[in-house]
Amino acid sequence: MASTNEEEEYCSSPEEWEDVDDQSSSRTASDYGSGGDESDGDLTYSDDDDDDDGGGDSSCGEEETEEEDEDAMAARRSREKRYGVLTMDALRALQEEHTARVADLTLLPPALAAAVLRHCKWSAAAVEDRWFSGEQRVRDAVGLPGSGSGCCATNPAPLTCAICFDAHGAGEMRAAACAAHFYCLGCWRGYLRAAVADGARCLSLRCPDPSCPAAVARDLVSSAADPDDARRYDEFALRSFVEESKGSIRWCPAPGCAHAVRYLEGEACREQLDVTCACAHAFCLACGEEAHRPVPCATVRAWIEKHASDSETANWVLANTKHCPECRRPIEKNMGCMHMTCSNPCRHEFCWLCLGPWKGQHDGGYYDCNRYNAERAQGKASEDELRRRQAKASVDRYLHYYERWAAHERSGKKAREDMAALAMSSPGGESEALAKAFGVLETELDFLTAAYRQVAECRRMLRWTYAYGYYLENPAKLEFVEALQSDAEASLERLHGCAEEERAGLVKGDDPAGSFAAYREKLASLTLVTRNHFENLARAFKNDLAE
Numbered sequence: 001m002a003s004t005n006e007e008e009e010y011c012s013s014p015e016e017w018e019d020v021d022d023q024s025s026s027r028t029a030s031d032y033g034s035g036g037d038e039s040d041g042d043l044t045y046s047d048d049d050d051d052d053d054g055g056g057d058s059s060c061g062e063e064e065t066e067e068e069d070e071d072a073m074a075a076r077r078s079r080e081k082r083y084g085v086l087t088m089d090a091l092r093a094l095q096e097e098h099t100a101r102v103a104d105l106t107l108l109p110p111a112l113a114a115a116v117l118r119h120c121k122w123s124a125a126a127v128e129d130r131w132f133s134g135e136q137r138v139r140d141a142v143g144l145p146g147s148g149s150g151c152c153a154t155n156p157a158p159l160t161c162a163i164c165f166d167a168h169g170a171g172e173m174r175a176a177a178c179a180a181h182f183y184c185l186g187c188w189r190g191y192l193r194a195a196v197a198d199g200a201r202c203l204s205l206r207c208p209d210p211s212c213p214a215a216v217a218r219d220l221v222s223s224a225a226d227p228d229d230a231r232r233y234d235e236f237a238l239r240s241f242v243e244e245s246k247g248s249i250r251w252c253p254a255p256g257c258a259h260a261v262r263y264l265e266g267e268a269c270r271e272q273l274d275v276t277c278a279c280a281h282a283f284c285l286a287c288g289e290e291a292h293r294p295v296p297c298a299t300v301r302a303w304i305e306k307h308a309s310d311s312e313t314a315n316w317v318l319a320n321t322k323h324c325p326e327c328r329r330p331i332e333k334n335m336g337c338m339h340m341t342c343s344n345p346c347r348h349e350f351c352w353l354c355l356g357p358w359k360g361q362h363d364g365g366y367y368d369c370n371r372y373n374a375e376r377a378q379g380k381a382s383e384d385e386l387r388r389r390q391a392k393a394s395v396d397r398y399l400h401y402y403e404r405w406a407a408h409e410r411s412g413k414k415a416r417e418d419m420a421a422l423a424m425s426s427p428g429g430e431s432e433a434l435a436k437a438f439g440v441l442e443t444e445l446d447f448l449t450a451a452y453r454q455v456a457e458c459r460r461m462l463r464w465t466y467a468y469g470y471y472l473e474n475p476a477k478l479e480f481v482e483a484l485q486s487d488a489e490a491s492l493e494r495l496h497g498c499a500e501e502e503r504a505g506l507v508k509g510d511d512p513a514g515s516f517a518a519y520r521e522k523l524a525s526l527t528l529v530t531r532n533h534f535e536n537l538a539r540a541f542k543n544d545l546a547e
Contacts (some may be wrong), residue, residue, distance in 0.1 A: 075471045083256050083275045083285060086249075086260045089240070094262075095122075095241045102127050104500050108144075111217035112177060114237070122245045123267060136399065143206055143215030163187040163208065174224050178208035178214030188224035192216075196229045250288055254281035261285055272297050282460075294541035295464040303467040307402070324348055325355050401470040405463050412459030414498070419452035434503075439513035447520050450497045451527045458492045458534050465537070477545045484537045491533040495526040 036443035085443045086094065101124050102115035119142045120126035130138050139145065158167040161184040173182040183191075187208075195202040196218075205216040240261050242249045247268035252259045263269040274291040276282045282291035283299075292300045321330040324340075326433045331340060338352040348357040385412045421430045422445065465485055472478045501537055506512045538545075 005522050012347065024364065034378065077102075077328055081267075082273060084262050084264055085252075085275075085278045086262055087278075088258055091238055091242065091249075091260055095238060098122060098124055098241075106131055109217075109219070110144075111219035112144060112215070115144070115215050118237070118240055118244070118526065122241050125267070140213075143213050145212075145214055161187055163191075174220055175217045176212070176214040178209075178212050180214075181207055181209040181212055183208060188220070189226060190230075192221055192225040192233075193229050196225070196236075196357075197234050200240065202233055203236055203240055233269055247286070250283075250285055252277040252279060252281055253283055253288060254279050287458060290462040291460060292463055294538040295468045297373075299468050299471055303405075303469060306398075317506050322355065323358075324353065325350055327500060401466045405466045408459045408463035408466070411496070412456050412463065415452050415456040418455065418500070419449055422449050422452065434507065436542060437507045437512045438516040444520075447524050447527070448499065448503070451495060451523050454527050454531055455492065455496050456498060456529060458488070461534055461537065462489060462492065465541075468541075480540070480545050484540055488533045488537050491526075491530045495530045498523050498526050 003031060012102065014063075093247070099110050099114045102117045103110045104118060105124070105128055106113055108116065116131070117124070117128055119138065120130060126139075158169055159182050159488045160167050161173070162181065163183050163531060164187050166184065168184045172185050172190050174185060175182045189351050191208055192202075192205075195198050195205045206212065207214040207216065218237065225233065242251055243426065247270075248266070249260050249261070251257075252261060257277060259278050261275045261277060263285055269285045271286055272295070273285045274282055274293045274294060275285045276291075284287065284292055284297060287297040287300065289297070289300050289304065321332045323329065324331055324342040325348060327342060327346040329342065329346070333340070335351055339358055340350050340352050342348045342350075350356060351358055388455055422434070424431065431442050431445060434445055434448075438445075462485065465481060469481050469485075472481060502519070503523075506515050509515065513516060
């Protein structure tokens with residue numbers, strides 16, 4: 001019996017497929033453009049709710065700052081219109097929209113049009129190009145040998161199944177796209193069950209006849225397979241639609257999230273674009289890593305690879321060990337004296353300071369480790385010494401950037417936790433306690449949530465600028481980046497301190513209710529100023545750090 005002719009695997013998909021159909025989101029697709037290749041008309045775009053940050057209740061006192069804030073809002077809205085968040089139902093609707101367009105284009109039944117579309121990585125434009133430049137080549141590749149489709153036998157006479165060799169009525173016999181080799185529903189059911197159990201390769205299933213390359217289309221699967229197998233087949237097809245779509249659609253990488261995000265400005269997102277899913281998880285649509293605006297994807301990939309590799313471990317070994325002068329094995333000094341003895345079988349004894357032999361020179365002979373070495377002072381160090389110095393400098397530089405990268409990650413995580421605690425309205429919760437202390441309604445604390453949201457976003461942005469700085473070799477640009485970081489970080493620390501420490505001090509003070517209005521105005525103003533600082537930083541990166 002024939003089986004699949006392609007070796008295909010897919011990345012992990014959202015969990016609990018049975019439950020995702022009932023999920024809903026405020027960011028769903030309700031209408032699509034033709035075939036999905038053009039901008040979608042009524043897609044509800046994702047948003048960060050940054051507009052409701054209390055900024056309307058205060059100002060920074062400078063007209064220029066307000067104008068900059070309008071630019072920042074315009075830039076944010078522009079980013080949001082570049083993508084849309086899709087539920088599972090919206091994904092299926094989009095898949096059917098693509099299929100219907102290709103069916104009209106090729107005059108094929110929808111089930112076979114879907115097979116052609118999948119062969120062309122779900123691109124209707126690619127189907128149009130390949131179909132009209134070489135229709136027969138596409139038919140041969142997909143398994144459409146002729147104009148037939150998977151169908152029920154029309155001959156009223158009983159037919160013999162070529163698998164079980166039993167005679168069956170015409171209504172119980174089915175064929176693949178070849179419409180030539182008919183098998184009973186029972187045998188098809190077993191064949192399809194085995195194929196679906198084998199994973200996503202079932203999408204490339206061919207006719208059971210070993211000599212026939214005809215495709216098994218989805219309409220045959222729907223009519224012949226068990227309901228559970230047909231559902232799993234559809235799930236594999238939907239996963240293929242997302243994961244083979246050339247980067248125009250990505251699953252949200254958050255654990256347990258069943259949403260996908262679609263790029264609306266072309267077939268694929270090729271450059272950094274931070275998106276926010278309906279589950280509130282932010283990631284880059286171009287590379288799939290966590291959100292890293294304003295740093296390019298290549299820098300993020302390089303940094304993650306470096307962080308995960310053993311390169312810095314090797315540098316640490318070079319910086320903190322010395323090689324035995326005899327056998328060249330690395331040795332770490334873990335005791336106080338300078339007398340070193342290499343391990344078996346070498347057992348060479350030497351001085352840790354000068355690497356000279358211990359016997360004769362250090363145990364009663366002429367001791368000269370304390371003498372000033374003019375050649376070393378003039379930079380004429382040994383090759384090993386130079387390598388150790390270079391390795392230590394490399395480790396120190398990496399640690400400088402890594403410590404700041406990690407510190408902003410921890411601070412951003414804490415800000416997100418504080419924001420979640422404020423957003424959770426429950427009896428005895430933090431939001432209720434704050435509202436009671438300030439003498440206001442819980443809804444009047446939105447400005448505080450907006451401040452924490454801004455802190456979390458800015459920590460993330462600042463974090464990745466340190467990874468960028470590590471790879472930046474141009475001294476002038478590095479100095480410019482550090483100046484931008486300094487201004488942005490100072491503003492961010494003022495905002496975070498006001499949202500965290502100053503708030504705690506007011507709540508414990510004598511008159512928190514009387515201080516509320518001034519505090520709200522101050523925090524909203526700091527939120528606005530900090531946002532502008534970071535938008536300036538992002539614009540500088542977008543302009544390739546041109547001063």
